[in-house]
Each structure stands twice: as C-alpha cells, then as structure tokens.
Amino acid sequence: MSQLTLNSQVADIVTGLPQSADLFRKMRIDYCCGGKISLLEAAEGQNLNPEEVLEKVKVIEQKRESKGSVEPxxxxxxxxxxxxxxxxxxxxxxxxxxxxxxxxxxxxxxxxxxxxxxxxxxxxxxxxxxxxxxxxxxxxxxxxxxxxxxxxxxxxxxxxxxxxxxxxxxxxxxxxxxxxxxxxxxxxxxxxxxxxxxxxxxxxxxxxxxxxxxxxxxxxxxxxxxxxxxxx
Structure with a gap:
C-alpha cells in the first residue's frame, strides 16, 4: 500500500491492506458498507484519535507478510x-x-x-x-x-x-x-x-x-x- 494518510478512504485501506479489517472491526469503524469515507472522518465518528488510528494501520502495514502473498x-x-x-x-x-x-x-x-x-x-x-x-x-x-x-x-x-x-x-x-x-x-x-x-x-x-x-x-x-x- 502506498502513501497512507488520514485522507485515505477506509474501504481503499482494507482493499490494499486486508489485515487492517480486524483493527477497524474492533474499533467499530465500518469498512464495508460505509467505508467510502476518509480515515479521519471514520475515526472522529467513533471519537477516536485519528493519528493514533493511522499509526496502528501503519504498524499493520509494516508487519504484513511480504510480496508473494495472494490477495483476493x-x-x-x-x-x-x-x-x-x-x-x-x-x-x-x-x-x-x-x-x-x-x-x-x-x-x-x-x-x-x-x-x-x-x-x-x-x-x-x-x-x-x-x-x-x-x-x-x-x-x-x-x-x-x-x-x-x-x-x-x-x-x-x-x-x-x-x-x-x-x-x-x-x-x-x-x-x-x-x-x-x-x-x-x-x-x-x-x-x-x-x-x-x-x-x-x-x-x-x-x-x-x-x-x-x-x-x-x-x-x-x-x-x-x-x-x-x-x-x-
């Protein structure tokens, strides 16, 4: 995934980084039906610190198994x-x-x-x-x-x-x-x-x-x- 920011759409994040779905689910951030909003808007909607949420997503990105993984x-x-x-x-x-x-x-x-x-x-x-x-x-x-x-x-x-x-x-x-x-x-x-x-x-x-x-x-x-x- 490239250039993750607070303006990235939640749905796009999960499409590019499927492992982030578990994080969003636990935070009650809707990534499927209402996922076409920015990470900033989604985090604020759940009274979460957007920067902290973004950092957690980036940690998942860093840990993702490398290149050969096949994604649906x-x-x-x-x-x-x-x-x-x-x-x-x-x-x-x-x-x-x-x-x-x-x-x-x-x-x-x-x-x-x-x-x-x-x-x-x-x-x-x-x-x-x-x-x-x-x-x-x-x-x-x-x-x-x-x-x-x-x-x-x-x-x-x-x-x-x-x-x-x-x-x-x-x-x-x-x-x-x-x-x-x-x-x-x-x-x-x-x-x-x-x-x-x-x-x-x-x-x-x-x-x-x-x-x-x-x-x-x-x-x-x-x-x-x-x-x-x-x-x-």
Whole structure:
C-alpha cells in the first residue's frame, strides 16, 4: 500500500491492506458498507484519535507478510466470484444451522437473567433469513449477470445490472446494522465472568460470523461492485 494518510478512504485501506479489517472491526469503524469515507472522518465518528488510528494501520502495514502473498482483491472477475461463493456463501450455509441450536439453548436457559440474549436470538434469526436469501439471489441471478456484463458491458446489460447492485448494497447495509447492534448489546462479544461454555461458544461464533460477513461484504461492495461501476 502506498502513501497512507488520514485522507485515505477506509474501504481503499482494507482493499490494499486486508489485515487492517480486524483493527477497524474492533474499533467499530465500518469498512464495508460505509467505508467510502476518509480515515479521519471514520475515526472522529467513533471519537477516536485519528493519528493514533493511522499509526496502528501503519504498524499493520509494516508487519504484513511480504510480496508473494495472494490477495483476493487481485483475482480476476470469475475467480473473485468463485472465491466469494466458496468461502463466504458456502460458509454461511454451513455455519447457520450449526450455531442455531446453541443460540436457542442460551436464550432459553439464560434469557431470564440476561434479557439481551432474547434480542440476540431475534437478530440471529433475521440475519439467517436475510443472508441466506441474499446469497442465493447472488448465486442464481446477480453474479452470472455481473460476469456477463463485465465481459460484455452493453447498454442493455447496464440497465439490468445497476438496480441489482443498488439492492444488494442496501441489503448489505441492513446486515451491517444488525451486526453492529449485536456487538453493542453483547459488549463486544464479551461473555459474563460466570458464563457457561455454551454461552461462550455463542459469543465466539457470532464474532467470527461478523468477521467473515464484513470481509465478505467488503469484497463485494468495494471490489466486485466497484469493477461493475467502473464499467457502467
């Protein structure tokens, strides 16, 4: 990455330096749906010292494994789409059924003393329904259209693809809001000191789900969809 400054866009930083995503996620800086703002604006929006945030990003840049590392942002269009589908879409379909029983159990057993867990359960159900429908639509309809458009950007295809991009980004934004609420009500996924093993599993798995979803959305919003916008 070159010339990191406070004016660098958050989305561009993560595209060039994917390892910075974990830092931004912990700082509650949105790098996927709302990432097209400067690092300065993003840091100030979270009441953080912009210079300190920039310095932490630069430390990550310095530690990044050198030259031969392969980043998905450098993949060709077909490879990028296949990567998103295999890593993230298939991952969601596998993870949601696995984590659901744990969330149901924790809400049932501990919801009386920890009522926020009932809201955790509600949010999880919304995310499950929305993201599975969303990824199915992408796989069956939108991604084939995007690949066709990128290989042959005709006016007719342009008119077809633009509404899909707008709709998908709106759905991404809604999922992001649900995850931010989850992080807020779980105190950054920090279980109580006396939490049982299942309680801890739920928080750990939800945090991992958040991490993967933000990385997933970033690749779509700020890499794949940007390629579409450049061809419009």
């Amino acid at each position: 942002t450098n993949f060709g269009n077909k490879t990028l789409v296949a990567y998103i589908q295999e890593k993230y879409h298939d991952g969601l379909r596998e993870e949601f059924p696995l984590i659901a029983p744990y969330i149901t159990k924790v809400a049932k057993v501990h919801g009386g003393n920890h009522p926020h867990l009932l809201r955790v359960q509600e949010i999880f159900k919304m995310l499950r329904a929305e993201l599975l429908d969303h990824t199915s639509d992408e796989d069956e309809n939108v991604f084939p259209l995007i690949l066709e458009f990128l290989s042959n950007p005709t006016d007719a295809l342009k008119e077809q693809v633009q509404p899909h991009i707008d709709e998908l980004e709106s759905e991404h934004d809604n999922a992001g809001k649900l995850f931010y609420e989850l992080r807020e009500i779980t105190n950054d996924y920090t279980p109580p000191v006396d939490a049982c093993g299942t309680y801890r599993i739920v928080y750990a798995r939800l945090e991992e789900l958040e991490k993967d979803t933000f990385a997933h959305v970033h690749l779509e919003n700020n890499v794949l969809f940007d390629r579409v916008r450049a061809a419009l």
